[in-house]
Amino acid sequence: xxxxxxxxxxxxxxxxxxxxxxxxxxxxxxxxxxxxxxxxxxxxxxxxxxxxxxxxxxxxxxxxxxxxxxxxxxxxxxxxxxxxxxxxxxxxxxxxxxxxxxxxxxxxxxxxxxxxxxxxxxxxxxxxxxxxxxxxxxxxxxxxxxxxxxxxxxxxxxxxxxxxxxxxxxxxxxxxxxxxxxxxxxxxxxxxxxxxxxxxxxxxxxxxxxxxxxxxxxxxxxxxxxxxxxxxxxxxxxxxxxxxxxxxxxxxxxxxxx
Amino acid sequence: xxxxxxxxxxxxxxxxxxxxxxxxxxxxxxxxxxxxxxxxxxxxxxxxxxxxxxxxxxxxxxxxxxxxxxxxxxxxxxxxxxxxxxxxxxxxxxxxxxxxxxxxxxxxxxxxxxxxxxxxxxxxxxxxxxxxxxxxxxxxxxxxxxxxxxxxxxxxxxxxxxxxxxxxxxxxxxxxxxxxxxxxxxxxxxxxxxxxxxxxxxxxxxxxxxxxxxxxxxxxxxxxxxxxxxxxxxxxxxxxxxxxxxxxxxxxxxxxxxxxxxxxxx
Numbered sequence: 001x002x003x004x005x006x007x008x009x010x011x012x013x014x015x016x017x018x019x020x021x022x023x024x025x026x027x028x029x030x031x032x033x034x035x036x037x038x039x040x041x042x043x044x045x046x047x048x049x050x051x052x053x054x055x056x057x058x059x060x061x062x063x064x065x066x067x068x069x070x071x072x073x074x075x076x077x078x079x080x081x082x083x084x085x086x087x088x089x090x091x092x093x094x095x096x097x098x099x100x101x102x103x104x105x106x107x108x109x110x111x112x113x114x115x116x117x118x119x120x121x122x123x124x125x126x127x128x129x130x131x132x133x134x135x136x137x138x139x140x141x142x143x144x145x146x147x148x149x150x151x152x153x154x155x156x157x158x159x160x161x162x163x164x165x166x167x168x169x170x171x172x173x174x175x176x177x178x179x180x181x182x183x184x185x186x187x188x189x190x191x192x193x194x195x196x197x198x199x200x201x202x203x204x205x206x207x208x209x210x211x212x213x214x215x216x217x218x219x220x221x222x223x224x225x226x227x228x229x230x231x232x233x234x235x236x237x238x239x240x241x242x243x244x245x246x247x248x249x250x251x252x253x254x255x256x257x258x
Numbered sequence: 259x260x261x262x263x264x265x266x267x268x269x270x271x272x273x274x275x276x277x278x279x280x281x282x283x284x285x286x287x288x289x290x291x292x293x294x295x296x297x298x299x300x301x302x303x304x305x306x307x308x309x310x311x312x313x314x315x316x317x318x319x320x321x322x323x324x325x326x327x328x329x330x331x332x333x334x335x336x337x338x339x340x341x342x343x344x345x346x347x348x349x350x351x352x353x354x355x356x357x358x359x360x361x362x363x364x365x366x367x368x369x370x371x372x373x374x375x376x377x378x379x380x381x382x383x384x385x386x387x388x389x390x391x392x393x394x395x396x397x398x399x400x401x402x403x404x405x406x407x408x409x410x411x412x413x414x415x416x417x418x419x420x421x422x423x424x425x426x427x428x429x430x431x432x433x434x435x436x437x438x439x440x441x442x443x444x445x446x447x448x449x450x451x452x453x454x455x456x457x458x459x460x461x462x463x464x465x466x467x468x469x470x471x472x473x474x475x476x477x478x479x480x481x482x483x484x485x486x487x488x489x490x491x492x493x494x495x496x497x498x499x500x501x502x503x504x505x506x507x508x509x510x511x512x513x514x515x516x517x518x519x520x521x522x523x524x
Contacts, residue, residue, distance in 0.1 A: 060420055080426035090421035093518035094439040103435075104425040135518045153425065 004069075005157055005189040006034040006057060011066030013052055025214035026052050030066070032208060032217055036156075039183055039190045041200035044210030045247065050193045051087075051161050053215075057191065058084045058159045071156065080104060082157040083150035087165050091134045091145045097121070098130040100145050104153030120148040123182060140171040144178075151182070157189040164199070176202055180227055197247070201240045202229055209246050219246045304487035309494060312487035321475070325492075326499065328470040329460050332388060336395025337456045343396075344403030344452075345445060349437070351404070352411025365401065373398035373459045377466050384467075391463035391471075398459040399452035406448025410441035443511070443519020450507040457500045472496050 013027035026049040034040045044050045055061040056068055059077040068075045070082060078084070083104070091100050101120055105113045121127055124144040134142050143163055150158050164172045180203060183190055194200055200207045201223055209219040221243060225235050244251055288306045295305045304312065316322035351358045373394045380390040414437065422436040464473025472492050479488035511520055 058424075060423075078420070078424040078426075080424065082424075084420065084424050086417050086421065088415070088417045090417040092418060092421070092436070092439070094442070094515045106431070133514055133518065 004033045005036040007069040008032045009067040011068060012064045014064045028214040028216050030217060034191055036189055037187050039205045041192045041194060041204035042208045043194055043197055043200045045212055046195055048210050048212055049215040050210050054159055054161050054193045080153060081155050083153060083155040085146050085150050085160040085163045087162040089142050089146060091142050093134045096131050096133055097126055097145050101148045101152050103149055116152050120152045124148040140167050160192040162194055197243050209243055302484055302486050304490055308487040309490045312491035316491060325470060325472050325475050329472045332391045333395055333456050333460050336392040337399050337453060340396045340399035340403055344400040345407050348404035348407025349411055352408040369401045374462050381467055386468055390467040391460055394463045395456045395459050399456045402452040403448045407445050410444035414440050443516040446510050446516060453503055453507055457503060461496055
């Protein structure tokens with residue numbers, strides 16, 4: 001049987017506290033599996049440790065206990081077969097759009113690199129901006145550059161840490177439908193962290209709901225709604241509301257929550 | 259900002275004023291200077307017209323060009339060596355925390371010592387040769403260059419480093435493709451500060467340690483017959499060349515590869 005793309009077994013994460021010998025428990029007993037080609041979103045309250053979890057899986061942080069397996073192998077550090085898309089936007093401001101998208105392709109031939117860059121430039125809708133510098137682009141366009149840069153190096157898995165968090169509402173909606181379209185053509189495994197429940201339900205095959213700190217995975221909600229998704233269909237609303245309630249939130253604005 | 263309010267009319271008028279205002283201020287300054295000299299009936303201090311004649315005299319004798327070249331020659335060597343040493347050393351200190359801990363206190367002790375205080379030492383070591391001012395310029399500019407390179411690495415956005423690690427770059431590639439370009443805007447700012455200091459120091463050094471250059475011109479004109487018209491002529495040339503040097507380094511800041519680093523300034 002195929003191993004899962006990602007398998008996390010009984011993972012704990014502590015950070016040293018301010019005082020000596022003190023530990024802050026951030027993650028507790030995390031178990032999760034992501035199948036190859038699956039689009040999984042992790043939602044949770046701000047500061048719950050969902051970014052920490054993604055950073056452990058991505059190899060940027062080392063867990064305190066437990067196992068993080070990616071494609072059957074323990075994670076030992078960042079790996080070019082799994083590309084991280086950062087919340088703060090990791091596009092290099094000293095390179096043009098073209099140079100950024102081709103950044104991970106320095107070992108391929110020039111001709112191949114040009115073809116790949118052109119392909120992904122078109123896929124993310126940045127044709128005509130190849131020679132622009134990131135400072136000349138909008139926030140949404142910069143995030144497209146980063147997504148194209150991730151795709152161009154042909155990874156098996158893409159980790160996304162609140163990639164649309166800094167964008168305005170309309171741009172965010174557009175980015176979600178573009179990402180869905182791209183995921184459907186590229187068949188990559190995507191693990192996507194967000195605090196936006198609607199975003200998670202719109203995008204994912206499965207939504208993992210994390211609790212407050214120390215965080216565990218509290219719910220695993222399958223979103224078996226065909227794409228493109230209708231945002232006022234009963235199925236969508238039902239799953240969205242379910243997650244709202246699971247996170248202890250009211251569905252009515254202005255109502256106080258215990 | 260200045261052109262946004264009335265784009266059609268404002269642009270032409272704005273451009274004209276941008277030229278006319280500084281010229282008007284300079285003209286006022288010259289007039290005030292001239293009036294002050296005449297009012298005090300000074301025998302020694304020159305009027306602007308005397309300074310202009312002084313500059314003409316220096317050009318005729320072929321001294322002006324010779325001294326400018328001498329000063330620029332020393333700055334080029336001293337500053338060039340400071341760049342070659344300061345940038346790599348600064349990047350090294352920024353990257354390796356232990357090296358920074360080891361070297362930084364020493365640097366912070368050396369840094370506040372005015373290069374002028376080194377003049378006797380420079381004369382002792384190098385005598386009355388070009389090496390003395392070159393050494394002084396090197397000392398004056400290497401610290402700001404190294405310190406700005408160190409700070410650039412230390413303040414680097416962690417996300418660039420992580421993105422680079424993610425793409426599996428080797429150490430050499432990481433430095434060449436990410437660390438160096440991300441630090442370049444701040445390094446250039448350091449170069450600009452250092453070049454300004456270098457130009458200040460060359461004049462001071464030439465007053466004592468050598469017998470050519472613009473600094474020497476000033477002290478020599480004073481000593482050999484109180485030729486204050488030539489003293490001020492030397493000062494004017496120092497100011498003008500300093501301005502040109504600064505404009506040249508500023509041009510570096512307009513390249514696309516570094517412009518992102520100065521977002522708040524333009």
